[in-house]
Amino acid sequence: MLYRCLRVKATGQWINVLFTDAGDNFSTQSIKHRAVIADALGVPRSSLEVVDGGSDQRSGDLLSLPYDSDPPSRLQELTAISRSEWTTDQMRELIELLANEVSR
Numbered sequence: 001m002l003y004r005c006l007r008v009k010a011t012g013q014w015i016n017v018l019f020t021d022a023g024d025n026f027s028t029q030s031i032k033h034r035a036v037i038a039d040a041l042g043v044p045r046s047s048l049e050v051v052d053g054g055s056d057q058r059s060g061d062l063l064s065l066p067y068d069s070d071p072p073s074r075l076q077e078l079t080a081i082s083r084s085e086w087t088t089d090q091m092r093e094l095i096e097l098l099a100n101e102v103s104r
Contacts, residue, residue, distance in 0.1 A: 002026060005057045006037050009049045015041070016062035026052070028085065040065050075101070 004019035004026060017037055019026065026033075030050040038045040041063075051057050072080070078094045086094070 001054070003053055003056050004030065004033060005051045005053075006034060006048050007051065007058075008043075008063065009047055013063050014058035014060065015048070016058075016064045018056060018058065032082070037065070 002021045002023070002025070004021075006015045006017060007013060008015070015037060019028075019033055021027070030052065031045075034048050034050050035045050038048050041048075075094070075097045078086075078090055078097070081090065
């Protein structure tokens with residue numbers, strides 16, 4: 001099992017987010033995970049550090065991500081994924097959701 005944690009370089013404070021993968025490597029590049037979290041926090045991407053390892057490295061007070069009271073729809077979740085990383089099932093689901101939107 002692989003674990004991916006992020007922390008603020010300047011303070012060393014861990015962010016309350018954890019990515020895991022049961023395989024030998026992550027299918028998503030660390031730079032993409034870092035970009036998404038930096039954008040959510042409203043900080044420069046270069047201010048965050050990605051730490052991969054065999055266990056959850058986070059400790060202490062974790063920096064929380066902003067809470068969005070309206071969770072994203074499944075359509076928003078799927079369109080947030082890079083097209084090159086869609087699975088066949090995700091692409092089919094997206095097509096179905098788009099077809100339902102058009103038919104309303």
